[in-house]
Amino acid sequence: MQKVESLVGRVKDLLRWIDDRFNATVLASVKFDMPPTFSYVFSNLGMATILCFAIACMTGLPLLLYYKPSPWDMAYDSIRFLTENVAFGHLLRGIHYHASNGMVLFSIIHAIYVFFKRLYKGRFDFLWITGVLLGVVTIILAFTGYTLIFNDRAVEAQNIMLGMAETVHPIMKSLLAGTGLNDRALRLYGFHIGIIPAIMLVLIGLHLPRSLRISAPMAIGVVGVLFVATGIFPAELGPKFDPQVTPEFMPPEWYFLWVFALLRTWAPVLWVGIALPGALVVIMMAIPWLDRGRRPKLTDRPEFAVIGVTSIVYWIYLTFRALIGVGPPAQQILPAEVVGVFLLILGASTFVLRLLTPWLKNKPRAKKKPSTGYLQGNLPLVILALVILAQAALLWAFSSAFIQGNTEIAALSMGFVIIGLGVAQHVYAASYPK
Amino acid sequence: MPEDNLNEEIEGEEESKFSRRIFLKFFMGVSAVLTVVPFVPMIQYFFTKETPGSTSQKLVNINDIPPGTTHVFFYPGAEDKHRSFLIHLTEEEVAMAEAQGKAEYITDGFVAYNTICSHLQCPTELPEHESVVCPCHGAVFSKFDGSVVSGPPPRALPIVTLELDQSSGDIFATGMIGNIGIGRET
Numbered sequence: 091m092q093k094v095e096s097l098v099g100r101v102k103d104l105l106r107w108i109d110d111r112f113n114a115t116v117l118a119s120v121k122f123d124m125p126p127t128f129s130y131v132f133s134n135l136g137m138a139t140i141l142c143f144a145i146a147c148m149t150g151l152p153l154l155l156y157y158k159p160s161p162w163d164m165a166y167d168s169i170r171f172l173t174e175n176v177a178f179g180h181l182l183r184g185i186h187y188h189a190s191n192g193m194v195l196f197s198i199i200h201a202i203y204v205f206f207k208r209l210y211k212g213r214f215d216f217l218w219i220t221g222v223l224l225g226v227v228t229i230i231l232a233f234t235g236y237t238l239i240f241n242d243r244a245v246e247a248q249n250i251m252l253g254m255a256e257t258v259h260p261i262m263k264s265l266l267a268g269t270g271l272n273d274r275a276l277r278l279y280g281f282h283i284g285i286i287p288a289i290m291l292v293l294i295g296l297h298l299p300r301s302l303r304i305s306a307p308m309a310i311g312v313v314g315v316l317f318v319a320t321g322i323f324p325a326e327l328g329p330k331f332d333p334q335v336t337p338e339f340m341p342p343e344w345y346f347l348w349v350f351a352l353l354r355t356w357a358p359v360l361w362v363g364i365a366l367p368g369a370l371v372v373i374m375m376a377i378p379w380l381d382r383g384r385r386p387k388l389t390d391r392p393e394f395a396v397i398g399v400t401s402i403v404y405w406i407y408l409t410f411r412a413l414i415g416v417g418p419p420a421q422q423i424l425p426a427e428v429v430g431v432f433l434l435i436l437g438a439s440t441f442v443l444r445l446l447t448p449w450l451k452n453k454p455r456a457k458k459k460p461s462t463g464y465l466q467g468n469l470p471l472v473i474l475a476l477v478i479l480a481q482a483a484l485l486w487a488f489s490s491a492f493i494q495g496n497t498e499i500a501a502l503s504m505g506f507v508i509i510g511l512g513v514a515q516h517v518y519a520a521s522y523p524k
Numbered sequence: 525m526p527e528d529n530l531n532e533e534i535e536g537e538e539e540s541k542f543s544r545r546i547f548l549k550f551f552m553g554v555s556a557v558l559t560v561v562p563f564v565p566m567i568q569y570f571f572t573k574e575t576p577g578s579t580s581q582k583l584v585n586i587n588d589i590p591p592g593t594t595h596v597f598f599y600p601g602a603e604d605k606h607r608s609f610l611i612h613l614t615e616e617e618v619a620m621a622e623a624q625g626k627a628e629y630i631t632d633g634f635v636a637y638n639t640i641c642s643h644l645q646c647p648t649e650l651p652e653h654e655s656v657v658c659p660c661h662g663a664v665f666s667k668f669d670g671s672v673v674s675g676p677p678p679r680a681l682p683i684v685t686l687e688l689d690q691s692s693g694d695i696f697a698t699g700m701i702g703n704i705g706i707g708r709e710t
Contacts, residue, residue, distance in 0.1 A: 152569055177568035310559075471544065474551035481558040488562050504562045514555035518548050 120302045124519035134308045135200035139228075140294065141312050142192035149186040150283065157238070159279035161271045165240040166330045173327055180497045181504075184320030190232040192316060194345045197225050205377070205398055208386045215378035220297040222374045227290050229345055234282035240275070241328035242337035248274065250342075257359045307519070310512035317505025321498045341416055348405055351412035355425045389451050392443060399439040404432055470521035474514055481510040579699065583610055583636075583686075586693035591615070591633065594651055599638075599684055599697045605704050607647055608684050609656070610636040610695065611667065620654070621668035629669050629683045634695060636684040637670035642707030643677040656681075670708075679707025 112118070156176060158168040172179040201221065204210055210218035237244045237251070252274075255262035267274040331337060342350055352362040373380075383391045408428075415421035465473070484503040491499035583597050591614045598606040613621070613633050621627040629635050639648045639656070646660035655673055656665040663675035670681030682702030688695055702708025 155570070176572055178566050179569060182566075182569060468544070471547055471551065474548065474555070478551060478554050478558065481555060485558060485561055492565065500562075507559055507562060511555050511559040514552050518552045521548055 119300060120304065122306050123303045124306050124515055132203045134305055135196050135203060137304055137309060138312045139193055139196040139200055141309055142189045142196060145313065145316060146186055146189035146193065149182050149189060152182055153186060154283065159275050161275045162240050162331055165238065165275060169239055170327060180324065181320060181501050184325040184501060185316055187325040188316045188319040190235055193228050194232055197228055201225060202402065206388060210378045217297055218378055219375050220293050222371060224293045224297055226371055227286060227293060231282065231286045231290065232343065234278050234286065236343060237278050238282060239328065240331055242331050243328055243340045245331040246337060246339065247342060254359060254363050258364055307512040307516040310515065311509055314505045314509030314512060317501050317508060321502030321505060324498055339416065339418060341413060344409065347412040348408035351408040351423055352428065354420060354423045355428055356422055357425060389447055392447065395443050396440050399443065400436045403435045403439060407431055407435065465517060465521045470517045473517045477510050477514045481507050581697045583695045583697055586695060600700065605640050608636055608638045609651065610634060611651060624668065626666055626668040626671060631686050632688050634686055635668060636686055636697065637681040638684060638700065638704050639681065640705045641677060642679045642681060642705065645705040677707065679709065682708050
């Protein structure tokens with residue numbers, strides 16, 4: 091027993107030494123935390139976004155070992171080989187894909203939260219600008235990622251990208267595609283794995299606040315959710331592109347559906363494909379200066395509440411509308427419909443928010459949760475024991491699924507094992523008396 | 525901070541709370557270990573088996589390779605390390621090989637071996653006189669069976685076994701004795 095205790099003491103000394111040395115580096119501004127209560131989900135969205143970026147990097151680097159950046163056959167076959175013949179290749183690609191989805195999704199909700207909470211005022215206006223730019227770069231990064239597969243959908247996306255680039259200026263096309271197909275494959279690859287991530291890292295450096303507190307259970311939970319998402323929606327391979335055959339049209343990724351809907355109004359590409367999204371980005375960046383009010387509460391700046399709600403509802407409408415009447419042949423979405431629905435949503439949200447304002451103003455403030463741990467007695471022990479049992483069972487499921495080559499179940503059970511650790515950490519932190 | 529709490533509890537000598545804390549820590553440790561477990565087999569991602577090449581491969585017709593010439597071919601795959609020589613020996617050379625006791629792998633005057641040096645895997649030069657020389661570190665192999673004449677290589681070059689179709693005169697490679705880059709024992 092004495093020996094064990096002295097060994098534990100030594101390990102503790104070593105950990106303390108490492109911690110002390112890490113605190114001499116930039117890592118000192120990052121604190122891993124186990125909050126004793128449920129952390130507020132919305133304040134973790136930025137962390138979730140950056141975590142997804144980190145995971146995309148960590149899963150993307152091993153993918154480099156198998157991907158061949160050459161057009162059509164070679165690129166597609168290398169991904170097929172990775173998916174079908176490499177152990178955990180399918181899983182890794184799925185995590186990479188869902189990390190990109192997570193980056194886009196979390197950054198959108200993060201922006202919405204910051205907008206409604208008016209956290210962009212004061213010194214934070216700069217963070218808001220870099221945040222908007224990060225959002226744009228994120229979407230470009232995700233886009234270049236799915237053009238690399240060289241399946242039908244990827245080549246279609248490339249063609250539309252080049253078409254839009256040429257609408258701006260032919261020089262844009264030569265920037266993206268070089269001298270031809272081989273260059274295009276290599277450039278998209280270079281942009282995806284090197285140039286855009288580098289730009290991203292610079293912007294991240296200009297966006298992260300001075301000190302970071304990362305909720306460890308929440309971070310682990312996000313990782314688990316990515317695995318679960320991979321289990322439920324595995325990364326698809328799709329049909330290989332064949333230049334002799336007209337590919338079956340597939341709608342773009344979900345974050346482009348709104349532009350897709352606008353393009354299907356048959357309005358000039360330069361307007362709805364380039365100018366409108368560009369204008370939206372500029373307007374978004376200008377928000378801290380457009381919002382001149384002094385009082386932070388949403389009810390004191392109703393016009394911004396209306397803008398926010400209208401934008402979200404309209405975005406959801408366009409996203410789902412884009413999936414209706416895809417064809418073939420694709421049907422036109424009448425410009426009158428797009429404009430009319432916008433005005434309708436604008437009017438409705440103004441009306442509803444006006445109705446809700448008195449209630450929002452008098453809404454009783456939510457009680458602050460106690461900062462002490464809320465799990466007392468032996469309850470946390472019981473919960474932890476159950477979590478461990480569940481994890482063990484899931485590990486068994488994982489191993490049998492892995493042996494049978496069932497990637498989906500393996501990813502799913504792995505995800506729940508990871509979420510289990512997040513739960514365990516939370517229960518542990520919540521069991522502290524203060 | 526959690527650590528401070530722990531110390532307070534110990535100082536307060538609250539035995540039950542202390543053991544509760546230890547149990548909680550232990551359980552969380554177990555949970556963490558269980559979470560790490562499924563990541564361990566992921567290391568397999570980095571290791572994939574090489575795709576095996578064809579077993580039988582037509583090399584050349586007997587009419588296209590007169591005695592005293594060398595044909596370069598790739599077997600069993602088409603990668604640089606698969607480069608091999610098919611040598612049609614003259615009658616004097618066959619006699620010389622028999623005199624030296626190095627005629628074991630000669631079939632109908634032909635011999636073939638992989639040309640990746642068994643020392644440090646450099647490709648060798650074309651055969652000259654009685655030897656095949658590796659340019660990197662001065663290894664010399666016998667032209668007749670790829671065995672080491674002098675220099676640093678530990679083992680002889682891997683032999684490509686041949687088969688001659690007597691009716692058509694096509695020469696086929698059928699297999700390999702030894703491993704590419706490592707050599708053969710005999």
